[in-house]
Every structure is written in structure tokens, then in C-alpha cells.
Amino acid sequence: EIVLTQSPGTLSLSPGERATLSCRASQSVSSSYLAWYQQKPGQAPRLLIYGASSRATGIPDRFSGSGSGTDFTLTISRLEPEDFAVYYCQQYGSSRFLTFGGGTKVEIK
Amino acid sequence: EVQLVESGGGLVQPGRSLRLSCAASGFTFDDYAMHWVRQAPGKGLEWVSGISWNSGSIGYADSVKGRFTISRDNAKNSLYLQMNSLRAEDTALYYCAKVPLGIWYYFDYWGQGTLVTVSS
Numbered sequence: 001e002i003v004l005t006q007s008p009g010t011l012s013l014s015p016g017e018r019a020t021l022s023c024r025a026s027q028s029v030s031s032s033y034l035a036w037y038q039q040k041p042g043q044a045p046r047l048l049i050y051g052a053s054s055r056a057t058g059i060p061d062r063f064s065g066s067g068s069g070t071d072f073t074l075t076i077s078r079l080e081p082e083d084f085a086v087y088y089c090q091q092y093g094s095s096r097f098l099t100f101g102g103g104t105k106v107e108i109k
Numbered sequence: 110e111v112q113l114v115e116s117g118g119g120l121v122q123p124g125r126s127l128r129l130s131c132a133a134s135g136f137t138f139d140d141y142a143m144h145w146v147r148q149a150p151g152k153g154l155e156w157v158s159g160i161s162w163n164s165g166s167i168g169y170a171d172s173v174k175g176r177f178t179i180s181r182d183n184a185k186n187s188l189y190l191q192m193n194s195l196r197a198e199d200t201a202l203y204y205c206a207k208v209p210l211g212i213w214y215y216f217d218y219w220g221q222g223t224l225v226t227v228s229s
Contacts, residue, residue, distance in 0.1 A: 001171075035215035037154075044204060044219035045154065056217065088154055092214050096168035098144075098156040 002027055002094050004101035006087075012109040019076040021104045023089035028069045033093035036065055036074045039103075040085045048087075049074065076106075084108050111135040111218045113205045118223030121195055129223055131188040131205030139163075139183035142212040145190050147201035148222070157203070158190065161212045168213070173199075195227045 003026040013019055023034065032052035037045035047056040049065035052072055062077040076083055089101040117129040131143070144159040158169045158179040167179055178191040188205055202224050206216035 033215075037216075039154075044221055045216070046219075047215060047217050050215045090154075090156075090215060095213050096159075096166075097170075098159070098213060100154040100156065103153045 001097055002029065002091050002099055004089055004091055004099055006089060006101035006104045008104060009102075010105045010107060012107050013079055014109045015079050015081055017079050019074075019079055019083070019106055021074040021076075021087055021106075023067075023072040023074070023101050025070040025072070025091060029072075029091045030093035032068050032072075033091060034065075034067070034072050035090045035092065036063075037088045037090065038083075038085045039088065045088065079106070081108075111207065113207065113218060113220030115203060115205050115220045115223035118203065118225045120226045120228065122229050123196060123227055125195055126191070126193045127195060127225060129190040129192065129203055129205075129225070131220060133186045133188065133205075133207070136207070138186040141210075142166075142208050142214070143181060143188045144206045144208065144216065145179065145188075146204045146206050146216070146219075147199075148204070149198075149201040152201075155201075159208075159212060160188070166212055192225070195225075197227050199225060200227045201225060 005024045007022045034052045036049040039045040053065045112134045114132045142161045145157040160179045176194045180189045202222040204222045205220040207218040208214035209217045
């Protein structure tokens with residue numbers, strides 16, 4: 001089982017600032033099969049990034065993903081008020097076993 | 110528009126059973142694998158189970174293996190999760206989720222979830 005560790009647990013930033021979220025895997029994620037989701041209170045998760053760096057349909061270009069192997073990053077270039085939420089990474093390179101990271105909360109400073 | 114609507118949640122005693130359903134619309138249901146993902150109150154996401162388009166390939170998280178059974182009825186555009194021998198730690202919001210291709214993939218659409226509470 002691939003374990004994903006997200007850091008930091010909480011990120012306190014102001015609107016307009018840059019957010020950098022980390023997701024580290026316990027072993028290499030094949031073919032960069034890593035996705036990122038955003039979840040707001042009372043809502044289902046929303047797909048942001050797949051394949052480590054491809055934005056999902058309708059996702060603003062201030063969201064970008066990068067990384068390979070065991071280290072992945074989600075960057076929000078300039079935080080908008082609606083971006084304050086919890087973010088999860090998920091690996092899908094391990095057949096028959098999908099795993100999520102523990103999440104990073106981006107809160108208003 | 111893709112819609113996934115879960116139902117069947119509720120309060121159940123430890124050791125009892127519950128069956129969740131997910132009604133799908135807005136896409137060709139039998140073209141896609143489907144999954145269940147859960148979220149305990151105030152906690153993160155946990156993948157539970159997945160099933161291929163034709164039910165030929167199925168997988169479970171270790172935490173539910175042997176107790177939960179996933180199934181689908183393509184004629185009814187529905188996904189199910191039969192949950193037996195429920196435990197307090199199964200208390201969670203259960204989401205139905207669709208993948209865009211393959212089976213073990215990322216989730217492009219999610220339902221709003223159905224809450225299962227296991228308590229005496």
C-alpha cells in the first residue's frame with residue numbers, strides 16, 4: 001500500500017498570497033498517477049489536478065500541479081477567497097488499492 | 110449533467126447490516142467503473158471499494174474486506190454497497206464516485222454522500 005503524507009497540516013495565508021502544498025508518497029507513484037482535490041465544508045470533493053499536472057475541466061490556471069516519483073506539489077499562485085478549503089492528494093498508480101493523503105487545510109490568516 | 114445520488118444511510122446498531130445505493134444519470138453508466146469513498150466526521154477521505162463496468166473486477170480496502178460487498182445493476186443505472194457486521198469505526202459519510210476511464214483511477218464526479226452512523 002502506498003502511503004501519502006501531506007504537509008503542512010494547516011497553511012495560514014492571506015488572499016493574494018501563494019500557497020504551496022506538499023504530498024509525499026512512501027514509494028514511487030507509477031506514471032505520475034497522482035490527483036488533487038479541493039473540499040469545502042459540507043461539499044463533496046472536487047477534482048482539481050490529475051496525472052500530477054493536468055488541470056481538470058473548468059479549473060482556473062492559478063492552480064498547478066507538479067512532481068514525480070515520490071514528491072508532488074500543488075501550487076495556488078494567488079489565493080482567492082473561494083480557495084480557502086481542504087486539499088487532498090490521491091494516488092492511483094497502485095492497482096486495486098487507491099489511497100488519499102491526510103489533507104492540508106488552507107485557512108485565512 | 111452527471112448526477113450521482115446516494116441513499117440508504119441511517120443509524121444502525123453495531124453488528125447489523127445496511128445497504129447503500131447510488132443512482133447515476135447524465136452519462137452512460139455501463140461504460141464506467143464506479144467506487145465508494147467514505148469520510149468519517151471531521152476526518153479525511155478513505156477509499157472503500159471499486160467495481161469495473163461489467164463487475165468483472167472488484168477491489169476493497171483492507172478495513173472492509175470480508176464485510177462489505179459492492180455491486181451494480183447497469184439496467185437500473187445503480188451502484189450498491191452491502192455493509193454487514195458494521196462497527197463504530199464505519200461511521201462516515203459515504204460518497205459514490207465515478208472514474209473517467211479504467212478502474213483504479215482518479216474520481217471525476219462525486220455524489221453528495223449518505224451518512225451512516227453505527228451506534229447502540
